[in-house]
Amino acid sequence: MGKLANAHPGARAGFFSNALSAVEAMYDAGLTDGLPVVPPTEDLVSEMLAGGQWRAEDSLLIETTRDTEVTAYQASVCAVMAGARPEYFPVIGATLQAMSDRSFFLHAPTTSTGGATIMIVVSGPIASELGIHGKENLFGPGFRANATIGRTIRLVQMQCLSALPGALDKSTQGWPGKFSLCFTEHNEISPWEPIHQAMGYDANQSTVTIFAAESGHNILNHGASNPEPLLATFADAMAALGSFSPGRSVVVFAPEHAAKLAKLSRSEVQDFLFEHAVRDLATLKRTDKIENDPNGKDDWQGEWAAAGDTTIYPGDDEIMVHRGWSADDIMVLVGGGLAGGHSMFFPSWSRGRSSPFITQEIHK
Amino acid sequence: MSTEMLLLDPRPPVPEPDEGPAERLDTLDGAVIALVHNGKTHGRELMEMVIEELKQRWSIAGVVHLGPPSPGYGGDADDAKPVAEEVMAAISAVGD
Numbered sequence: 001m002g003k004l005a006n007a008h009p010g011a012r013a014g015f016f017s018n019a020l021s022a023v024e025a026m027y028d029a030g031l032t033d034g035l036p037v038v039p040p041t042e043d044l045v046s047e048m049l050a051g052g053q054w055r056a057e058d059s060l061l062i063e064t065t066r067d068t069e070v071t072a073y074q075a076s077v078c079a080v081m082a083g084a085r086p087e088y089f090p091v092i093g094a095t096l097q098a099m100s101d102r103s104f105f106l107h108a109p110t111t112s113t114g115g116a117t118i119m120i121v122v123s124g125p126i127a128s129e130l131g132i133h134g135k136e137n138l139f140g141p142g143f144r145a146n147a148t149i150g151r152t153i154r155l156v157q158m159q160c161l162s163a164l165p166g167a168l169d170k171s172t173q174g175w176p177g178k179f180s181l182c183f184t185e186h187n188e189i190s191p192w193e194p195i196h197q198a199m200g201y202d203a204n205q206s207t208v209t210i211f212a213a214e215s216g217h218n219i220l221n222h223g224a225s226n227p228e229p230l231l232a233t234f235a236d237a238m239a240a241l242g243s244f245s246p247g248r249s250v251v252v253f254a255p256e257h258a259a260k261l262a263k264l265s266r267s268e269v270q271d272f273l274f275e276h277a278v279r280d281l282a283t284l285k286r287t288d289k290i291e292n293d294p295n296g297k298d299d300w301q302g303e304w305a306a307a308g309d310t311t312i313y314p315g316d317d318e319i320m321v322h323r324g325w326s327a328d329d330i331m332v333l334v335g336g337g338l339a340g341g342h343s344m345f346f347p348s349w350s351r352g353r354s355s356p357f358i359t360q361e362i363h364k
Numbered sequence: 365m366s367t368e369m370l371l372l373d374p375r376p377p378v379p380e381p382d383e384g385p386a387e388r389l390d391t392l393d394g395a396v397i398a399l400v401h402n403g404k405t406h407g408r409e410l411m412e413m414v415i416e417e418l419k420q421r422w423s424i425a426g427v428v429h430l431g432p433p434s435p436g437y438g439g440d441a442d443d444a445k446p447v448a449e450e451v452m453a454a455i456s457a458v459g460d
Contacts, residue, residue, distance in 0.1 A: 014368070014369060015367070016366055017366040022369055029373070031373065041372070068376070073374075074375075074376070077372045113460045159375050
């Protein structure tokens, strides 16, 4: 038994007749997200740790609600199990550090009935260096970095934060993005600068931005050739009652859609979406989307919100309520294949204000 | 032919509880009770209904409310500590 196994509890030795029997042992131990995992041997975990800048005992994640810490050792075991390569580990570590930000309230989207995933947007040169994909099928299968970085984060939540379905993870339904949701932008085709540069980072820096995302909504429009009708389609989807909230949004424009917006700046697109992703107050009251909630005043903006009054008054149909609090609550990205008018809108977790975008620089 | 393989485990050790369960009360007569709601819509109102029911059975000396400002806020031990020192029993609920 080597140094890592001696220093950390829970290592299990076993005789396995073949690789599959080791995989089955991981199932038997409950160490899986449902898919087979790579058996985390000491050599593989050591190699994973060496891919980052941390010592095994360094803390990468602090979850303050339950006062739980995740060390680089624990994260590296999960990364091996997920099938990640050691060179991905700096991205994984930065993601976990971002999740430690107190304002993110990690415990809430990890455990909530809303069933959020941790969206991971990697920006900067490391994305292409690692093969993080931002083109065809960027949210789907086929790309090791996308699949295994996000899967590592889910395994950390399940195994290190005890967020097992039905126990601490109370997702009513969940969604497949909880296996992994990691991607980058299609920068070669985007009319706008990479998102990390829009945030003030240099081109040669790399960042990860996280967001507690609920299931993505496909936004289909093959007919619009001008920005206004195209963006109106997006605003309509963002204002759908089923996902309407004061929370933030991520919109990933397909290249075909982005090309039609090329004359607009990113902030002009954000402004349009914020201005038009609205519902009238009467409709929100009629559908009980404005709940008589004493906490509501902290979420919904407007003089009417503080009262938490669900009575419909004359004029309520002319009061427009926005999705989010400002245009900055809408993150605008470009991703996907060259063909097709299919973009994606990701609403935030929860019916409330919920978790913010958190960005962390990646250091190799 | 089988191969010996040492597999590492990412899970934290199960922590030993600092203390055992709190002493149980024989009666709620004279008790100060904390009502801990989870910040969800109508959570506090639900707890109010519970205390009204309890008041019909016991002579409750006082009620202290505790709950996060929103469901997204997980709570803080520093907030709970003074309440824990003041109350003799606490009632919480899980729901959505």
